[in-house]
Every structure is written in structure tokens, then in C-alpha cells.
Amino acid sequence: MQKHFSAGSGTYYSDSIFFLSVAMHRIMPKEITQVIQVDLDLKYKTNIRDLFDEFDNFPEGAVIGIAREMQPVYRHTFWQYRRENPRTKVGEPPPDGLPGFNSGVLLLNLEAMRQSKLYNQLLEPSMVQNLTEKYHFKGHLGDQDFFTMVGMEHPELFHVLDCTWNRQLCTWWKDHGYSDVFDQYFQCKGEVKIYHGNCNTPIPED
Numbered sequence: 001m002q003k004h005f006s007a008g009s010g011t012y013y014s015d016s017i018f019f020l021s022v023a024m025h026r027i028m029p030k031e032i033t034q035v036i037q038v039d040l041d042l043k044y045k046t047n048i049r050d051l052f053d054e055f056d057n058f059p060e061g062a063v064i065g066i067a068r069e070m071q072p073v074y075r076h077t078f079w080q081y082r083r084e085n086p087r088t089k090v091g092e093p094p095p096d097g098l099p100g101f102n103s104g105v106l107l108l109n110l111e112a113m114r115q116s117k118l119y120n121q122l123l124e125p126s127m128v129q130n131l132t133e134k135y136h137f138k139g140h141l142g143d144q145d146f147f148t149m150v151g152m153e154h155p156e157l158f159h160v161l162d163c164t165w166n167r168q169l170c171t172w173w174k175d176h177g178y179s180d181v182f183d184q185y186f187q188c189k190g191e192v193k194i195y196h197g198n199c200n201t202p203i204p205e206d
Contacts, residue, residue, distance in 0.1 A: 021106055021143045023123065025113035033111040039104040043195040043203045050193070051165060054107055058159045063116050065107030065159040066147060067166035071173040072185050073141075074100030074148055080136040090135070090152050093184035098152055103144035104196045105166040107159070119157055122150055163188035170199035 020027065021037050028035065034055055036048070054065050075082070075091035077100075082091050089098045113119055121127055131137070131149055139145030151158050167188050174182040197203040 019143050019146075021103065021108060022146055024108050025110040028110055030114075033109070035108045035110060037103075037106040037108060038194075039196065039198070041197040041200075041203075042104065043197070044193070045191075045195065046193040051105070051107070054159065054161060054165070055109060058109060058112070059156075061116070061118075061156045062159040063109050063112040063119050063157050064147065065109075065161050066101045066103060066144075067105060067161040067163055068094055069100040069102045069144070069148070070163065070168040070186050070188065071170060072099070072178040072181055073173055074098075075178065075181070075185075076173070077137065077139060077145075078135060078152075081134075093181065098155070099185055100148035101144055101151055101158070102166055102168055102196070102198075103142070103147060104168065104198060105161065105194060106143075107161070116157070118154065122154070162190065164190040164193045166194055166196050167192040168196045168198050169201040169203065170197075171201070172199050 024035060024037070034052070036051060058065065072091070072093070075093075078091040082088055089096065091097070091099065093099055122131075128146075131153060135149060135152065137145075137149050139149070147158070171182070171186070174186075195203045
């Protein structure tokens with residue numbers, strides 16, 4: 001799997017730790033049924049216990065809770081698929097598009113992951129290969145690339161968290177070819193619950 005979702009051996013996201021979430025249900029003891037996994041570059045503006053309540057909002061069939069990516073990174077990554085399918089929602093901004101996911105805040109319903117035949121099928125190397133070929137996908141961001149690609153094919157596996165639970169602050173793509181559409185991805189209305197200082201972006205002071 002790592003060959004499809006990292007930039008190569010020795011790069012930051014090539015380490016196995018960035019893929020643990022994908023198969024956490026196979027690693028953790030059966031008694032553990034839910035896990036919240038978060039990045040280190042976060043600042044909490046509310047009690048993290050409130051995030052656990054989101055597990056109750058999972059629709060039937062969903063196994064993972066995750067927020068949308070707030071930059072046009074996947075508009076870029078899926079460029080070939082988008083060129084071949086000009087009417088696709090893949091890589092398009094919210095609310096109607098599929099901008100991909102950001103794994104800085106993850107809710108893993110381990111029991112649902114264990115029981116989902118579909119999700120476990122998608123972990124098979126042949127299935128991963130088929131999807132990467134279909135979408136001409138070569139990622140570099142570890143687990144979030146896998147979740148993004150799977151989400152394009154099977155959105156029903158995911159409960160989409162509100163952007164306020166993972167308010168990403170990185171603006172790298174605004175200065176790298178996507179300034180015209182950047183704000184469509186970056187906007188987030190509502191009181192922020194968790195700030196995410198991704199790509200070493202400073203987090204606002206209180």
C-alpha cells in the first residue's frame with residue numbers, strides 16, 4: 001500500500017506509522033471498539049470528549065469519521081482522472097464536490113471496521129491496485145490518500161466531520177497554482193473546535 005500513497009522510500013509519509021489507522025481494527029484488542037487518532041499539530045478549543053459524540057452520528061455502513069481536505073491538493077492529484085472525466089465531482093470543492101479528506105482528526109469505529117466486508121475487501125492489494133489505476137492515483141500523504149481514494153468510490157464508508165473539528169490552516173496550494181479556486185476549499189463557517197496547524201502553519205493565539 002505504501003508504494004501508492006507515499007513519495008518513495010525515505011520520505012516523510014513513507015513510514016509505516018502513517019498507515020496504522022487504515023488497519024487499526026486488526027491491530028487493537030477486540031475489546032477496544034472506538035479510537036480517536038489525532039495529529040500533534042492541533043489546538044483544542046473544546047473538550048475532546050465532545051468529539052466522541054460524533055460516533056453516535058455515524059450513518060449505517062460508515063466506519064470512519066473524517067473531515068474534508070481544505071486545500072485543492074486532490075484537485076491537483078486527480079488531474080488526469082479529472083481531464084478524462086470533465087464532469088466529475090472528484091477533486092471539486094464542497095459542498096457539492098469531493099475535495100478529499102484530511103486525516104489530522106480521525107474517528108475509527110473499530111468494531112464497524114471489523115464487521116464491514118466492503119472495507120476489508122478494499123484493503124486487499126488487488127483492490128488497491130484497481131482503484132489507483134482507475135483514478136490514475138499516486139499520492140504522497142499516507143493514510144489520508146487511501147481514505148480519499150476510497151471515499152471517491154465508496155463515500156458511504158465515511159462520516160464527514162464538520163470543518164470546525166479539523167480547521168486546517170495551511171495555505172500552501174494558494175501560492176502554487178490554485179489561487180483562483182483556493183477560497184472555495186478553505187472556507188469554514190462556525191466556531192472552531194480544533195485548529196490544525198498543518199504544514200507548520202502558526203495556530204492563532206487565544
